[in-house]
Amino acid sequence: MKKILVACGAGVVTSTSAMNKLQEELAKRGISEDKYTLGQSSVAQVESLAPEYDLVITTTQYDNDAIKVPVINGLPLLTNIGIDSVIDEVIDKLDL
Amino acid sequence: MNLLSPQLVFAQVDFNSADEIIHFLAEQLKKENKVKDTFEQAVKSREAVHPTGLPSGEIAVAIPHTDVQYVNAPAITFATLSHPIIFHNMAVTEQTLNVQIVVMLALKNPHSQVEMLQKLMALFQDQELLSKLMQISSDEDLYKAVSKHIQ
Numbered sequence: 001m002k003k004i005l006v007a008c009g010a011g012v013v014t015s016t017s018a019m020n021k022l023q024e025e026l027a028k029r030g031i032s033e034d035k036y037t038l039g040q041s042s043v044a045q046v047e048s049l050a051p052e053y054d055l056v057i058t059t060t061q062y063d064n065d066a067i068k069v070p071v072i073n074g075l076p077l078l079t080n081i082g083i084d085s086v087i088d089e090v091i092d093k094l095d096l
Numbered sequence: 097m098n099l100l101s102p103q104l105v106f107a108q109v110d111f112n113s114a115d116e117i118i119h120f121l122a123e124q125l126k127k128e129n130k131v132k133d134t135f136e137q138a139v140k141s142r143e144a145v146h147p148t149g150l151p152s153g154e155i156a157v158a159i160p161h162t163d164v165q166y167v168n169a170p171a172i173t174f175a176t177l178s179h180p181i182i183f184h185n186m187a188v189t190e191q192t193l194n195v196q197i198v199v200m201l202a203l204k205n206p207h208s209q210v211e212m213l214q215k216l217m218a219l220f221q222d223q224e225l226l227s228k229l230m231q232i233s234s235d236e237d238l239y240k241a242v243s244k245h246i247q
Contacts, residue, residue, distance in 0.1 A: 009146025013161050014186070016206040017213045043146070060146050061189045075187035079152050080221045 002036040002094045005053040006074065007062070011042030014059045018077040022057070025077075025087045031096050055093055057086075099172045099212055100246060103128060105239040106175040107232050114183050114195075115140060118160050121173040121200040130171040131202050138162040139200070147184030149193040152220040155227060156193040158183040159216075161201040170204040172216075174242050176230050196230060215246040 006022065008014035019038050026036070041049050043062050050056055050067045057074035064071075070093045076083040090096070104124055111117040122136035139162045142148075149158045180194035199216065203209055219225065225245070232238045 009142060009148075009186075010161070010163050012164060013159075013201055013203055013206050013213070014148075016210055017217055020210050020214055021217070060186055073187055075151075078186075078217055078220075079150055080217075081151070081153070 001034075002055070002096065003039065003053045004036055004090070004094070005039045005041060005046065005049055005056045006059075007041045007043045007046050007056065008059040009043060011040060011045065014078065015040045018057065018059050018074050021077040021083075022074070022087075022090070025083060026090070026096070029087065029091065031091070035096055036094070055090065057090070098247065099170055099209065100174065100239070100243050101128070101171070102236060102239045104171060104173040105235055105242060106173070107235050107238040108178040108230075109175050110178045111181060114143060114158070114160075114181055117175065117177070117181060117198050118143065118200065121160075121175060121198065124173055125171060125200070125202055128171065130167065130169050132166050132168060135162065135166040135202065138166045143183075147186055147189055149183035149185050149195055150220060151185055151187075151193055152226075153223040155197060155223055155230065156180075156183075156195045157197045157199060157220045157226075158193075158195045159199050159201055161203065164204055164206075167202045167204050169202075170209060171202045172212075172246075173198075173200045173202075174238070175199075176232070176238065197226060212246055219245050 125131040183195045185191040
């Protein structure tokens, strides 16, 4: 079971929307929800939570060398522009 | 629940900065008793650290919001601007966007409102529709047009 953390500024509104879109897009690629779990946080919490996850997706700018797992910019999950490459990257990084 | 109300939709308003439009929309939310007095400052502070401009296409949108603790009852305000205002890009903080539509969100429990959020995001991607909304000059007509798509 792969664990994905979705983070945004306050950890509430934008990440909710991004998470929903991520589930939808992964389902379209035939990846069911029993293959992964999702967590949600603010970007301020990412550093402390990241060790528990396999991948972090942020909708805000986030640069932190202390994060050892892959970090992907998830803005396309909101704007839909370039969303396919984000989903490709998620699948690739997690080997889904 | 009806998150959009005719009192909270504004067509072709004229403001010069993100702070001005945030102030205006926060005042309207306060008048309707949707948010606490501290909401406006919380939105501004958050915008400074984590901006909410979305590069949705030619017509960029901003979705200023803040933590749920500043909200009394969920609501959204929707405003088209008579001329663009600069907001910073959510994903690339130093980059600026000429925003033409501002949708300020006052949400209490986003997970229960996810359907509306997704409709809103889908609306932002429909640039043809956004450009039609930009042409509407009466608040009431704008309310009718927007509510068709996000309720």
